[in-house]
Amino acid sequence: MDSAALLDILGNENRRRILRLLSHKPCYVTEISDYLGVSPKAVIDHLRKLEEAGLVESRTDDQRRKYFNISRNLRLEVDVSPYEFGMKSAYPASANLDVSSCQYLSLNVKYLNEQVEDDEDDEDVEQMSDTEASKIADLASELNSLEELKSELSLAQRWVHGRMTSVLDSLSDAVDGNGENRIRAEILAALAAGAETTREISREANAPEHIVENHLGSMAERGVVESDGESWTLSG
Template identity: 65%
Template sequence: MDSAELLDILGNENRRRILRLLSRKPCYVTEISEYLGVSPKAVIDHLRRLEDAGLVESRTDDQRRKYFSISRNLRLEVSVSPYEFGMKSAYPASANLDVSRCRYVSLDLQFGPESAESRGVNEGDDEGAKVDDSGSADDTDETNGAAVAAATDLADELDELQQLQRELSLAQRWVHGRIADVQARLSDALDADSEDRLHAEVLAAVAGGAATPTEVSRTVEAPKPVVEECLSELADRGFLERDGETEEWALAG
């Protein structure tokens, strides 16, 4: 779903409260109604919007009662500054993502997805935990000890990842501030008296590899005719140049 639509859906306080509740446990409509202090009908309407957006899903229990839970992981980001307004939604990257391929980011984590398995506990261990009457007390203690060790490892990993999340958030805030500062200085360098910041965005887009009016238009989210005029103006002022054969744009010099 489009980021703008998601933002509109999440702009409702009761829907945000529903998601907060469902992040703790799956719930029936009656539970949500009591938590919010609103009628079941209103809750059903909110849940329908959240289901349509793909944020919530429903299942039926043994008594044919419908309950709801959050269906997926999603991150919604909004950036607002005097030089930028943008929204984007992102889903979790693959667990096999090679972070070393990132040019500007490096992570130092002591734990990995295999940490629980290294303790000898995996998805099949639930069966091993069911000791029959012939099982010894030592076997039970050993199984419990492995489960405790695995839980301890996972709790440590969760804490480390939450700390990493806070540090990345701090880094994002720093980058956001630096971007606004550089955009301001770039606008001043292009024309200190101009309030039209599109020239700075177009110049940055070309610096980032957008070589045709279509690519630049897509990058800065501006109409192609406006972008073409902007490219010509920047070329006339000596900031850009166009290849005579390919007609692709590049920074001058």
């Protein structure tokens, strides 16, 4: 789903409250209505939009009561800075992904391959073998480790964003002296990433080609970049 459309759906406070409630347990319309303090008709309208977005799904029990629950996990990121405004959404990676294979990422987390299977007979749940108890203890430990890792990654992400802004500020000041033409920092970053033609640089910097071309010409006069007539590179 388009990130802008998703942001619009989640921009409604009552829809966010519905998702928060459903993250704890499946609910039917009357429960949600009582929780929000709004009419069942309004709740049904919110649920319809959440269902259309693929965030919520429903099922009917033996008493023909319709329950709603969250259908998928997703992450929505919104970046607002002097250098960027953008949104992106992502769904969870496959459970089979080997994160240890990522070249620049090292995680000190124990991942369990086994999962606790639900017992079909509730009456047997009272009697649990030592192996099953051990599995539950291991999964609880893994959950705690993943929650700690999530907090650490969030902190690391905030540090990266802050550092990016600081570097872009310094780069803009070095190129312009006053940091007003921040687009030039993005153009230089695109060149550093391997973009060569005006079209490639324009795509990387997310700016019109004629504007990129004008800035490249200005920076070439100062000796910041250079061109062989077809491609651009950083000087030095």
